[in-house]
Amino acid sequence: MSGTARLATAVAGLTVAMIATLAPATPAVASTPQLETQVSFPTRTVRDAAGNTLLADSSGRALQLHGANLGKTDDITEDDVADLGAAGFTLLRLPIQWSKLEPAQGLYDAAYLQHIEDVLAWAHEYGLLVLVDWHQDVFGPAFPGFDGAPTWATRTDGHVFTPDPGNWFINYFDPAVKAAFTHLYGDADLRQAQVDAWTYLADQLAGSPALLGYDLFNEPFWTSRTFEQDELPAMYDRLVAGIRTVDQRSWLWIEPTVLVGEGISPGLPGIDDPRHGAPRIGYAPHAYSTAVEGGDDWDPSSGWVGAYESMITRYPRRHHLPVIIGEWGPSNADAAHPGNVALVKQQVASFARFATGWAIWYGCRSATGSGYCLLSDDQGHIGSGHAAAGRPYPLVLGGATVSERATPAAYDLRYRPRRNLATQVVVPTGFGDRLRVRVTDTRGRPAAARVVVSPPSRTGARTVTVTPRAATRATWELRITPGHR
Numbered sequence: 113m114s115g116t117a118r119l120a121t122a123v124a125g126l127t128v129a130m131i132a133t134l135a136p137a138t139p140a141v142a143s144t145p146q147l148e149t150q151v152s153f154p155t156r157t158v159r160d161a162a163g164n165t166l167l168a169d170s171s172g173r174a175l176q177l178h179g180a181n182l183g184k185t186d187d188i189t190e191d192d193v194a195d196l197g198a199a200g201f202t203l204l205r206l207p208i209q210w211s212k213l214e215p216a217q218g219l220y221d222a223a224y225l226q227h228i229e230d231v232l233a234w235a236h237e238y239g240l241l242v243l244v245d246w247h248q249d250v251f252g253p254a255f256p257g258f259d260g261a262p263t264w265a266t267r268t269d270g271h272v273f274t275p276d277p278g279n280w281f282i283n284y285f286d287p288a289v290k291a292a293f294t295h296l297y298g299d300a301d302l303r304q305a306q307v308d309a310w311t312y313l314a315d316q317l318a319g320s321p322a323l324l325g326y327d328l329f330n331e332p333f334w335t336s337r338t339f340e341q342d343e344l345p346a347m348y349d350r351l352v353a354g355i356r357t358v359d360q361r362s363w364l365w366i367e368p369t370v371l372v373g374e375g376i377s378p379g380l381p382g383i384d385d386p387r388h389g390a391p392r393i394g395y396a397p398h399a400y401s402t403a404v405e406g407g408d409d410w411d412p413s414s415g416w417v418g419a420y421e422s423m424i425t426r427y428p429r430r431h432h433l434p435v436i437i438g439e440w441g442p443s444n445a446d447a448a449h450p451g452n453v454a455l456v457k458q459q460v461a462s463f464a465r466f467a468t469g470w471a472i473w474y475g476c477r478s479a480t481g482s483g484y485c486l487l488s489d490d491q492g493h494i495g496s497g498h499a500a501a502g503r504p505y506p507l508v509l510g511g512a513t514v515s516e517r518a519t520p521a522a523y524d525l526r527y528r529p530r531r532n533l534a535t536q537v538v539v540p541t542g543f544g545d546r547l548r549v550r551v552t553d554t555r556g557r558p559a560a561a562r563v564v565v566s567p568p569s570r571t572g573a574r575t576v577t578v579t580p581r582a583a584t585r586a587t588w589e590l591r592i593t594p595g596h597r
Contacts, residue, residue, distance in 0.1 A: 146194065147569040149239050150508050150536045150577070151177075151202045153321070154363070156390065160513065163429045166468040167363075167394075173508040173533055177241060177324075177469030178501070178540075179203025180486050181439060182476070183231060184247060184259070186212075190234045195492030196475055197238030200540030200573035202507060204240045205327065205438055205471035206231055207247035211262040214309050225316055236322035243365065243396075243436065243471065244317070245327040246310065250283045251292045258283070260330075265302055267295040279406075284333050294335045297343040306347075307354040315358035325363030326355065327396050327438055331370050340369065340379040348383050352393070360387045365396035365436065368427070373400045377423050382431045394468075395433040397424055399440035399459060410442065410451035417458045425466045437463055437470035445497030446481035457500035464505070464516055472501055492571050494542050502540035504592055507575070510535045514587055523592040526554075529561075531583040537592065541571040544594020549576055553586040560584065 154167035158174050166174040180196060182188045184207040196204060212224045228244070235242045248260025255266075255273045271288035283289060296302050310328070317323055328351050332344055348366050355364060364385070368378035378397075385391035399420060404410050428435050440459055442452035463470050478485035481497035488495035494502040503518040506525060510533025514526040523543075529535065539547060551559040560581040566574050576592055 145570055146197050146238055147200055147538070147573045147575065148566050149202060149538060149575055150534070151175075151239050151241060152508075153241065153324070153361075157432075157434055159432075162466065164425070164466045164468075165428065165432045165434045167434045169508060171510070171533055172530075173510050173535075174506075174513075175468060176464075176505045176507055176509070177203035177436070178505055178538070179205065179240065179469070179471045180475030181205045181207060181245070181471050181473045183207055184474075186227060187476075188231060190230075192475065193231065193234040193240065194238045195487065195571075197240055198541070198569040198571045198573060199487070199492045199494060200502065200538045200569070202240055202538065203243065203324070203436075203469050203471055204231075204235055204475075205243045205245050207245045207330065208313075209247060209259050210265070210306075210309055211253050211260065213313060214262055217262075217264050217305065220312060225313075228313075228317070229320070232317065232320045232322045236320075240322065241324040242320075242322050243324050243327055243438070244313075245330055245438065247330040249331070250280070251289050251296075251333075254292070255283065255286075255289060261292070261296065265296065265305060266292045267299070267302075268292055269295075281405075289333075290335065293333050297335060297347060303347070303350060307350050310351050311354040311358055314355040314362070318359040319361065323362055325365060325392070325394070327365045327367065328352070329367060330438075331398065332367060334369050334371075341381065344369075345381050345383060352383065353386060356386050360389075361392075363392045363394050363434075365394040365438070367396050367398070367438065370398060370400070372397050372424060373402055373405075373420075375419055375423055378427050380427060393433055395428040395431075395435050396438035397435070399424070399437050399463075401442075401455065404442045404452060404455065407443075408451075409449045410455040412451055412454045412458070417455070417462050421462045421466060428466075435467040435469075437467050439473045440470060441472040441474070441484055441486070441498075441501075443484050444482050445495070447497075449497070453497045453500075456498055460500045460503055461518070464518075472498070492541070494540065499542055502542045504537050504539045504543060504576075506535060507538045508534070508536045510579075511588075521593065525590040526587055527590070528587050529578075529580045529584060531580055534577050534579040535590070536575050536577045537590070539574045539576060539592060541569070541573045543572075543592075545572065546595035547574060547576065548593045548595050550589075550591045551578055552589050554589060559586070559588050561588070 158168045179201040250258035252261035254263040268288040269291040273288040276282040445452045474484040476485040477487045481495045504523040511529040564577040
């Protein structure tokens with residue numbers, strides 16, 4: 113079902129017209145299996161007042177996409193995708209493996225390709241866009257326990273891999289692993305093999321309605337002092353050029369090295385896009401605290417979130433790139449790790465100030481909030497330790513944001529609306545059984561707005577859609593507060 117058709121279904125289910133008054137809590141209505149949203153493929157960008165570039169739809173409405181990673185070990189099912197959609201998420205970052213797509217050189221696995229196509233079809237059905245992530249951890253399965261590039265593309269110069277079981281990241285520095293990366297970046301035949309595989313997949317998936325695009329290389333490992341000036345942009349240039357021979361539509365996302373988590377600013381130059389029309393290159397850094405990754409509970413007074421935001425925004429603002437935080441999130445967010453719970457809250461608030469979206473690691477389920485898991489049960493409810501990841505957000509903004517604030521008690525959005533352009537806020541599961549919605553100008557006077565509150569999804573997520581009834585120069589204040597039975 114298209115986004116327009118899903119919206120029509122929601123309007124038919126429940127329409128609440130509110131003109132500058134505090135509406136009572138929405139009445140109890142039958143839930144719908146899925147959340148009905150206006151998510152759509154972004155065809156352009158817009159710039160906000162802070163200089164951030166944001167994805168936008170064909171009407172020029174800025175997009176905000178919230179979601180999760182899932183599928184690294186092919187552990188993703190239709191029910192998983194449906195649960196993410198029902199919880200109020202609109203983005204799926206799908207980690208895939210070169211070794212599984214092309215287990216033997218030149219021979220592509222039809223079953224694995226079908227799996228990727230199935231996920232895209234599920235995402236389209238349940239209202240999510242998909243960022244396909246060419247994933248690797250410690251290069252590939254030639255090094256036991258890891259994933260990414262196929263064994264036939266792994267050259268170790270005779271070094272024997274000696275795993276470090278205590279800290280998985282240390283394995284990157286093993287001589288065999290470092291040699292494999294050096295050859296991938298430097299050997300002409302391997303560089304071409306990589307381009308061929310990326311281009312093959314792009315050709316197969318081109319035009320898929322749920323396909324947002326590709327994260328070209330997960331967490332690239334550096335092999336020289338000038339890696340971000342030489343080897344890395346050269347690889348991105350090759351991959352972008354190859355994909356553009358078969359796909360002019362998709363957004364192509366580049367990553368810096370993981371050193372950004374240590375506060376080291378990326379040294380990448382700009383990456384050109386040869387597509388016809390405006391470039392569609394995005395920036396997809398990760399946001400992990402090294403201390404938390406090492407097992408510590410986060411220290412809320414450390415200043416790390418603010419320092420990360422200050423550093424990570426420089427490159428995309430300079431090159432006018434939209435930002436999606438491709439991975440983030442603590443390994444444990446629960447009562448025993450209150451600092452990590454606070455970290456989730458601070459990061460979500462930070463991302464809203466500069467990013468066009470994010471995908472938390474990982475969309476798995478855990479009743480205790482362990483193992484990076486976002487969800488707490490088989491129904492798709494958000495775990496209590498990750499509750500801040502379920503804050504309301506403007507999926508499409510028909511105007512310009514002035515300010516935004518979210519707490520468990522209220523969501524407040526101040527913005528300047530544009531005539532006839534709807535703004536749709538997604539209110540994920542857990543915010544409240546019912547909603548109270550108020551739209552006023554800055555003096556508290558009624559705003560001439562049509563407000564539609566959707567029926568709840570099966571896990572309680574809703575959308576609030578606000579459309580101006582006439583042109584206005586006023587700043588509007590949209591307030592959504594939870595009501596309870």
